[in-house]
Amino acid sequence: MSASNDHSPVSTPLPTAAAKAFPADFVWGVATSAFQIEGAHDADGKGPSIWDTFCRQPGVIADASNGDVACEHYARLDEDLDLIRDLGVQAYRFSVSWPRVRPTGDGEWNEAGLAFYERLVDGLIARGLKPYLTLNHWDLPQALQDRGGWGDRATVDRFVEYAMGIARRLGHKVVSIATHNEPWVVAQLGHEKGVFAPGLKDRRLAAQVSHHLLLSHGLAITAMRALELKASLGIVLNMAPMYPASDTDEDRAAARLEDGRLRRWYMDPLFNGRYPVDVLHDLGEDAPRVSPGDLDQIRVPIDFVGINYYSRGVISATGAFDNKTSGLELTDMGWEVYPQGLTDLLVSVHRDYPGVKRLYVTENGGAFPDPLGSDGRVHDADRTRYLDTHIAAVGDAIAQGVPMGGYMVWSLLDNFEWASGYEKRFGIVHVDYATQQRTPKDSALAYRDFVRAQLSARQD
Ligand code: IFM
Numbered sequence: 001m002s003a004s005n006d007h008s009p010v011s012t013p014l015p016t017a018a019a020k021a022f023p024a025d026f027v028w029g030v031a032t033s034a035f036q037i038e039g040a041h042d043a044d045g046k047g048p049s050i051w052d053t054f055c056r057q058p059g060v061i062a063d064a065s066n067g068d069v070a071c072e073h074y075a076r077l078d079e080d081l082d083l084i085r086d087l088g089v090q091a092y093r094f095s096v097s098w099p100r101v102r103p104t105g106d107g108e109w110n111e112a113g114l115a116f117y118e119r120l121v122d123g124l125i126a127r128g129l130k131p132y133l134t135l136n137h138w139d140l141p142q143a144l145q146d147r148g149g150w151g152d153r154a155t156v157d158r159f160v161e162y163a164m165g166i167a168r169r170l171g172h173k174v175v176s177i178a179t180h181n182e183p184w185v186v187a188q189l190g191h192e193k194g195v196f197a198p199g200l201k202d203r204r205l206a207a208q209v210s211h212h213l214l215l216s217h218g219l220a221i222t223a224m225r226a227l228e229l230k231a232s233l234g235i236v237l238n239m240a241p242m243y244p245a246s247d248t249d250e251d252r253a254a255a256r257l258e259d260g261r262l263r264r265w266y267m268d269p270l271f272n273g274r275y276p277v278d279v280l281h282d283l284g285e286d287a288p289r290v291s292p293g294d295l296d297q298i299r300v301p302i303d304f305v306g307i308n309y310y311s312r313g314v315i316s317a318t319g320a321f322d323n324k325t326s327g328l329e330l331t332d333m334g335w336e337v338y339p340q341g342l343t344d345l346l347v348s349v350h351r352d353y354p355g356v357k358r359l360y361v362t363e364n365g366g367a368f369p370d371p372l373g374s375d376g377r378v379h380d381a382d383r384t385r386y387l388d389t390h391i392a393a394v395g396d397a398i399a400q401g402v403p404m405g406g407y408m409v410w411s412l413l414d415n416f417e418w419a420s421g422y423e424k425r426f427g428i429v430h431v432d433y434a435t436q437q438r439t440p441k442d443s444a445l446a447y448r449d450f451v452r453a454q455l456s457a458r459q460d
Contacts (some may be wrong), residue, residue, distance in 0.1 A: 013449035014388040020395020024458050027130065027406030028451045029091030030084060030428070031363050033137035033181065035067045036415040038097060040074035044112035047103025049139035050149070050190075051418075054197035063421035070416050072436050077120060083429060083438055084412065085127040088448045088455075092129050093362060093408045094120065095137035095181065098162055105141035105158050114169055121173050131174040132362075132408070134236060135163055135220070136213075137181040138190075138197065145198050150186060150209040156216040163220035164227075171229040178306055178362070179220050182238040183213040184262055195419055204286040211288035214269055218298040225300075235270065236306035236362045239263050241345045245316035255315040257282060262313075263349075271355040273299035304405060306362030307349065309390075312341035329382070332367040332424050339389040346397035346404070358403050363410035364390050367417065367424040370441065378430045378441035387428075387443055391450075409447060413438065 012018075035051050042048070055066035073080055084092050098105065100113035124131045136159070144155055163179065171177060180186070189196040192206035200206075221233050242259040244251035260279040268276045273295045280287050310333075314321045323330065329337040346359060365387065370380040391407060398404050414427035422433055428444035431437070440448075 013446040013453065014384070014391060016388045017391035017395060017450060018453065020392050020399070022395060022398065022454060023404070026404065026454075027091045027360075028454065029089050029093055029130070029132065029406060029408040030087065030412040031093035031132075031408040031410050032073075032412050032415065033095040033134070034097035034100070035070070035137065035139040036411070036417070037071040037073040037413055038100075039068060039070040039072045041066075041068045043074060044116075045103060045110040046097065046113060047099035047105075047110075048142040049097065049099045050142055050145045050197040051139050053142050053145070054199050057199065060195075060199065061419055061421045063423050065416065065421040067416050069433075071413050071431050073413075074116065076436065077116070078123065079438070080413070081120070081123040081127055081129075083440075084124075084129060086448075087412075087428075087440070087444060088452050090130055090451075090455075091132050091175075091406065091408065092124055092412075093132035093134065095134040095139075096166055097139050098136065099139065099141040099143075102162055102165065103141065103143070105144035105155075106161070109165060114165075117166075117170060121170050125173060130176075131170075132176040132178070133166070133170065133174045133231075134178045134181050135159075135166060136179065136186075138186055140198075149198055150212050151191070151205050153212060153215075156212050156219060159216040160219045160223050164223050167224045167227055167229060167231075171224065171227055171231055174231050176232050176234070176304070177224065177229075178234055178236045179217040180213055181236045181362075182308060183210060183217075183235075183266060184238055186210075186213060188261075203283075207283055207286050207288045210265065211290060211294070214266065214298045215294050217270075218300050221300050221302060222297070232303035232358075234302045234304035234306060235266075236308060237263070237266050238308040238310075238363075239345055239349070240309065240311060240313045241341045241348065242313040242315050245314050245321045248317070250317035251315065254317040255313075258313055258315045267305075267349070267353055269295055269298045270302070270305075271299065271353045301355075302357075304358040304360055305349070305356050306360045307345065308363035308410070309342045309345060309361060310364065310366075311335035312338040312344075331382075331386070332369050333420070335366075337366065337386055337389075339393040342390055342393040343396040343400075346394065346402045347400050350397075350402040356403075358405045360405045361390075361394055361407045363408060365410040365426050365428070367426045369425065372430055372432065372439060376439065378439060380441045380443045383428065383441065383443040384446045387447060 187210035194201040244255040414425040414431040417424040
């Protein structure tokens, strides 16, 4: 590992996970997204995204930072690809910045931006790594937002054009294309709560946005299918199992509705061709306008669903549950560490949606404040434990028959954690933002050694 050649191997890497069985074709990887690491916000013809704009509003980002520089990944591509290779993982999940490749969301394509992603994909392949590409990890071109963004049905068509442009250029090289990352976040945090870009607070708009995201997914999948790519095509959703805070009817009903808002709102149209009745009822007048045929377009066959899992939800009808009192370890985000929730979630998705062919954990990890020590290392035992127990939880789901395809750690690098700025560190590789020095943390070394042992066991 370039920044850690002197680091000795971890003797018993991820012991709980190592006791589980994973299929021979299971893929081990790491994940990032464009806005969170690339920087180079206006380099080589890139247009502004809604996150570039949002970060400039006072008070919206905890440390008043932005993505202008981030991890300088755009300039340090080769170094970072070497880092991934040296981790010994098989796959790298990344996203393409739409305004880097098509600055205004329509019109001219930016060859320099396309060439960057081609270099990224070719660089992965040359290092024996599998590219997992995500099209939309939230950084919509600002020019499209100026015309209504995801609230405007025309953005659906622009997204299909974007998907086709990327698929034509890179689709024959990558192994996987996901349309959207966490559409719930775009709709709810971006358009209802207003804490993420574009910072709007309008429940009806948020519901319409979620519908347009789903419609754009379905239409893009259909269009990309026609290219007969080898890449598998799917979508990535954030999910959390929702447990009632008590056994009362009220708490159980509240937990069911919360599950509806987060999971069934996306999975039901994708796999059953309808929105869940209880959530529609809850939305009332704010329910989205759905044109005839839309739901058929959304329910097109896909090859996989990626699940991003971080924690559980505990729901009480009065909103009274305080996770600080649960006694569970909390990450630096204040999220409970609850690996059993990942098993429960994967098992429930498999049970409730038999149409799902393959599931991936496309993101999982924890923010912990572990600093760089005086020995030049980061002894992040908390993150290492988090990975160990959550990978083991995936193993438990596999033992219960869930068709799992792979697991990707969030994240390769410490990076821009949206409204939390650079204050929260999810990386298994530490980034010193003053020097851009990358230092693999103990968790990276443990994951490296765990993956190495998994892969070598396959050859026996
Ligand atoms: O950093 C984010 C990522 O962009 C999307 N999923 C959740 C992560 C941690 O908050």
